[in-house]
Amino acid sequence: MYSSIFGGIVLDPIMMMIPIDDHMVHRGHGVFDTAIIFDGFLYGLDAHLDRFLRSASVAKISPPFPLSTLRSILIQLTAKSKCKNGTLRYWLSAGPGNFSLSSSGCPTTAFYAIVIKHDFSLWKEGVKVITSSIPMKTPLFATTKSVNYLPNVLAQLEAEEKKAFASIWVDDEGYIAEGPNMNVAFVNHERELVIPKFDKILAGCTENRLVELAPKLIDKGHLKAVRTADTSIEEAKAAAEMMFVGSSLPIAPIIMWDGKPIGN
Ligand SMILES: Cc1ncc(COP(=O)(O)O)c(C=O)c1O
Known part of the structure; x- marks a missing residue:
């Protein structure tokens, strides 16, 4: 220390x-x-x-x-x-x-x-998530990485009580926000990598790095595009792939959300 x-x-x-x-x-x-x-x-x-x-x-x-x-x-x-x-x-x-x-x-x-x-090899099998019922922080506090993590802790404990790895916040407009200490990303059926906007959540350094590196996957033909967009919970649950992205992981595939599989 x-x-x-x-x-x-x-x-x-x-x-x-x-x-x-x-x-x-x-x-x-x-x-x-x-x-x-x-x-x-x-x-x-x-x-x-x-x-x-x-x-x-x-x-x-x-x-x-x-x-x-x-x-x-x-x-x-x-x-x-x-x-x-x-x-x-x-x-x-x-x-x-x-x-x-x-x-x-x-x-x-x-x-x-x-x-x-920390062992970063733990998450390769994929994880289960739930939708959080804990209120999100308001944008000023969600975009600032302060030590006030009580909502994040409660969101995490709620997930653990329901035998999930973590929970996902949905904002007041019904769009996907982030997890308690990580961001999320999706691949839709058009093979686009979709990232939520950072105006109400923490701007993740890992997610920004993902956006920088993703064009290589476009060059290889694995992805068609990379974009930031508001994504509704229905769209997100229908994604082909979904993942948590953040410094504690750095990437974890999400395979089940509120008891239903994501993609195949
Ligand atoms: C609330 C929250 N969102 C997102 C992230 C992911 O950010 P980063 O990729 O910079 O670790 C974190 C972790 O730092 C976080 O605490």
């Missing part, structure tokens, strides 16, 4: 702590992001750092260091961890100081990061 409170990297788990008077702990005044460590490489770190700083700006938290220092700390931590496959997760917090709502009494913001071992 890296902590700007200690001013360095700690390797003993007992030292991997956040102060109780940190406003991220008792007020949820913090933002975070996650990048994949795959075969010893950090995947898409710069895209994740861009989004991290966008979230920080919405949350009115100025990083304690410039971007180049944050980046260098994350690379040094990943190297020090010796983890070849896992997750690098990092937080920017309003910082420790007191127990008020406002962060005006916090002398400095705080930066924390951790490396977590």
